[in-house]
Amino acid sequence: MSCASARRVLTSRSCVTNTYDYVQLIEACIASKSLRQGKIVHQHLLKNGNNNVNTTTNTNNSTAIALDKLTRLYITCNELELARRVFDTIPNTKKENNVILWNLMIRAYAWDGPFERAIDLYNQMIESGVTPSKYTYPFVLKACSGLQAIEVGKKIHDHAKRLGLDSDVYVCTALIDFYAKCGCLIQARNLFDNMSNRDVVAWNAMIAGSSLHGMYYDTIGLLVQMQEVGLIPNSSTVVAVLPAIGEANVLSQGKAVHGYCMRKIFHADVVVATGLLDMYAKCWCLSYSRRVFDIMGVKNEVTWSAMIGAYVICDSTTAALELFDQMLLEGDLSPSAVMLGTILRACAKLTDLSRGRQIHGYTIKSGCFLDIMIGNTLLSMYAKCGIIDDAMRFFDEMDSKDTVSYSAIISGCVQNGNAEEALHIFQKMQMSRINPDLATMIGFFPACSHLAALQHGACGHGYSIVRGFTTDTSICNALIDMYSKCGKIDIARLVFDKMHKRDIVSWNAMIVGYGIHGLGMEALSLFHVMQTIGVEPDDVTFICLLSACSHSGLAMEGKHWFFAMSEDFNIVPRLEHYMCMVDLLGRAGLLDEAHDFIRSMPFKPDVRIWSALLSACRIHNNIELGEEVSNKIQNLGPEGTGNFVLLSNIYSAAGRWDDAAHVRIMQRDWGFKKSPGCSWVEINGVVHAFVGGDQSHPQSAQINQKLEELLVEMKKLGYRAESSFVLQDVEEEEKERILLYHSEKLAVAFGILSLNPSKPILVTKNLRVCGDCHTALKYIAIITKRDITWNLLQQNLSCFSCQSYYCSYELAC
């Protein structure tokens, strides 16, 4: 019966007497995919057909057949919910021998999700006593790999084995595909090797699995072997191979595959062409990507997404947004969640908050707002645009959070200068039983670095070893940074030496580590090693190297490498490099040279450049130049927070109290706030912070008492309060009191009280350590026989006495 005649039957109100007629009507609807007509038949069946149900076994049977057909119709028309509702009304007794209908239903879920329902249905099928067929397994296993449900999949593998179906080519290929997609490449390979007849599909499953997990050499090896046994790679093989080539950045291999596609005329296939486009982008060949894109006859939504993504990968962010606009103008396609995610990442890269907010609105309208991937991208976009409060609120309001959500907020907090909150969220993450993965840890270690939270960092290191992350280069880079900033330069070097593969970040991080420890010669010799083994330094390397020279007083070497940078390494110095040089010359006491250097710069000096010089004026007590530089900073406008403090301190130290007060008043009038000097110490994983004169700590009384005791002992050894560091005009005795309650000393005293005497005390400070505290610490270390170490956070505000960022009392300063 055709659909048109079916419509006639229904609209003529002629009586459909027998359910068999319904079956024919529905079959007509399936053939023409006519959902509307199908629903009308369904209504009739419900009204009239019910009368027939339960009358005779015969009609009952045919009703079941009609319901079976209806289920198929709804599946064909992508109406999964309707299909399921009809499916559930078919009595179990009528479904026992109908494996095909079960398979169809499971396939529908495996195709569009929710995957859980495919697995539920499979289990229900077994419970109802229906024996799965070889067609059942590919579907239910696809659902398992979609959910990465390894354990469930293994159980299903057992079922198949018991039914003797695992030797079937289809089932076995499905199993290989499942194991490979879930990362169980060894199991997949075992099954593959034991197969008696491997067809192209089986090879493709194995290749796709290796490629997906970035196993480049395995992937290419399989591709070669497949041809050796006489099989010809098809377009699916090519599509499977491309991601591995892209990830491994092997352009030559990518071109070879492209050539193969041309010969086989695969390149006209949208999927193949999109794969090629993406591969070229990952090899940073944007122009090739664009050429593939431009000559494509058919482009679909994925193609556009891939091309826009290609621009984002290659840092052509503006071009990505332009192409997106062009696509919207052409008007045929509406952006998917994946594409919106890509656009949001472009906004984040450009810190284009208004555009990001606009896309956020769009995701709400289009409903893909609920997609967890989109949620995470939005979260990260807000964090990268510096709107951490919005990011936090967004995070709290997210319905479901996964590892990525936590990783994004943790690194977001660190990026926005709130490392303490990052550690806090990391702890919450563990309480909510979401396991930190590799990327989480890469975000977590910098939080430890910022707080010098060595215990947290070392725990994270242990966890990373257990989880097998420490073979990863980025993890090791983060560890080098963490250990060196927590004062453990030796461990940092150990991590560096043990690394399987070092990239430029590893070398830079290690050089910085030496720099902040005042080990300029080690930094230089590492730089030398780097060159002898042929590692090309980048622009960051020179910033690291110059700052290392600066903090070790290696002015000559610094100057040499600054000029060599552009002459021998073809690296054009940026403003940052010039800043390092001003800092280097200034610290070395070459104030005039530094000043001349600023005048000769090809850039307009900004606040940071002048501040570097001003700090040098403070170190070398050059009031005249200090005043001049300070005026320059004031003329630059209200960016120079904190510089008033520097100038005021210069006056105070010289006893020019009126001038100092004048600067302070000016600062107040300009509405600047000085960030308070703050010191902290980590005790059993808890960070305790103190500001000067702080009495808010629960153990404040004990701390004060300890300090008074120490003062007596220190005086016996010859300590004299260095009152020039008290920048207020008060009596000597008062000055001694103020100095005693500086945040540095509070933190040290608390460390002595709380930590086992055998344990070293690491005190971290956000600003320069006061010279009196520096001296006092040496006495305290001797009196208490403790290993006490400073850790300074701000590069520009290094240790007052030795001008190293990080300094141990044992150092000769």
Add this chain to the structure above:
DNA sequence: ATAGGGTTAG
């Protein structure tokens, strides 16, 4: 076929 979170410098 496209796809979320990540390391170094100032």
